[in-house]
Amino acid sequence: MFDISLNELNTDFIAKLFGPLDSNVLNIEKAFGVRVLNRDFNIVITGEDEKAVKMAVDAVYKLQSITKLSDTVDENSLNYVIGMIKEDKSEELCSLYDDCICLTNRGKPIKARTIGQKKYVEAIKNNIIVFGVGPAGTGKTFLAVALAVTALKSKQVSRIILTRPAVEAGERLGFLPGDLQSKIDPYLRPLYDALGEMLGGDTFRAYQEKGTIEIAPLAYMRGRTLDDSFIILDEAQNTTPEQMKMFLTRLGNNSKAIVTGDITQIDLPVPKRSGMVEALKIVENIEGIKVFRFTNRDVVRHPLVQKIIAAYESHEKNTSDKPRRFTAHRKDW
Numbered sequence: 001m002f003d004i005s006l007n008e009l010n011t012d013f014i015a016k017l018f019g020p021l022d023s024n025v026l027n028i029e030k031a032f033g034v035r036v037l038n039r040d041f042n043i044v045i046t047g048e049d050e051k052a053v054k055m056a057v058d059a060v061y062k063l064q065s066i067t068k069l070s071d072t073v074d075e076n077s078l079n080y081v082i083g084m085i086k087e088d089k090s091e092e093l094c095s096l097y098d099d100c101i102c103l104t105n106r107g108k109p110i111k112a113r114t115i116g117q118k119k120y121v122e123a124i125k126n127n128i129i130v131f132g133v134g135p136a137g138t139g140k141t142f143l144a145v146a147l148a149v150t151a152l153k154s155k156q157v158s159r160i161i162l163t164r165p166a167v168e169a170g171e172r173l174g175f176l177p178g179d180l181q182s183k184i185d186p187y188l189r190p191l192y193d194a195l196g197e198m199l200g201g202d203t204f205r206a207y208q209e210k211g212t213i214e215i216a217p218l219a220y221m222r223g224r225t226l227d228d229s230f231i232i233l234d235e236a237q238n239t240t241p242e243q244m245k246m247f248l249t250r251l252g253n254n255s256k257a258i259v260t261g262d263i264t265q266i267d268l269p270v271p272k273r274s275g276m277v278e279a280l281k282i283v284e285n286i287e288g289i290k291v292f293r294f295t296n297r298d299v300v301r302h303p304l305v306q307k308i309i310a311a312y313e314s315h316e317k318n319t320s321d322k323p324r325r326f327t328a329h330r331k332d333w
Contacts, residue, residue: 003046006060032082036056058090062081105203120294131236132144133261188216232257232258233257234261240272263277
């Protein structure tokens with residue numbers, strides 16, 4: 001039997017470590033086959049396998065770093081740390097929580113939460129155009145917005161432009177109430193939410209009124225040259241090839257463009273092709289353009305989201321070789 005004492009942990013972290021009904025500790029014990037004991041705020045990890053005990057100790061110390069970002073140890077972060085340590089990637093975690101991208105309106109630091117997110121942030125800093133491709137919940141758009149706000153505040157650019165194609169995902173734009181602006185606002189809502197969290201409502205609206213921040217459907221970009229701007233195209237899987245080419249050729253001097261999307265969730269009607277899928281084949285090898293692909297492990301929403309994505313991928317893989325029947329909607333194949 002092997003045991004290691006962790007004497008230097010502070011009492012606040014110990015409370016976060018155990019979590020509601022000791023749920024975090026139970027997950028650690030199950031993952032590594034150890035026992036985690038609290039002896040008068042002196043944590044002792046014990047087990048029959050010395051390597052497993054040391055891995056559990058490493059996980060606790062990495063989790064202590066994570067709590068600098070939040071008041072709790074959430075299940076998603078816990079599972080990510082455990083997975084990385086089991087894959088012998090502990091060293092990669094060391095620098096993960098060091099760099100703060102920016103602070104939210106409430107003073108909360110925005111940092112990369114996975115190795116994939118950290119590499120994505122580095123890609124944006126080091127390239128002029130970046131394609132962020134991956135499943136929902138990986139932080140593709142949120143991190144891009146955080147970097148855009150940072151660039152604006154540090155006067156690297158003079159404005160932020162965010163755009164999306166107004167493509168229906170089952171609903172119909174024309175049936176929504178109100179004028180054109182009211183009809184397109186639901187499609188742009190995720191961008192409003194992200195900027196509101198970064199800047200606060202009043203500051204965000206003031207920037208909008210001055211034209212420092214512009215949020216508009218992709219169609220409004222035609223014919224423009226976007227200089228001195230940080231530009232984000234969201235939901236790019238729903239662009240047509242013509243729209244994507246139009247967007248990429250809007251880039252002006254001292255500007256940066258981020259293109260985000262999930263090519264497994266294309267809502268274009270058949271037989272239209274996705275401009276993002278085509279662009280990835282055409283421009284990936286151009287210097288100054290970086291294509292970054294997220295994985296399921298980079299999902300930072302509820303842990304069930306990772307499992308749902310994996311289940312859909314497995315289903316699609318199992319059915320991809322079967323004969324397809326004709327249907328009006330590709331999602332029904």
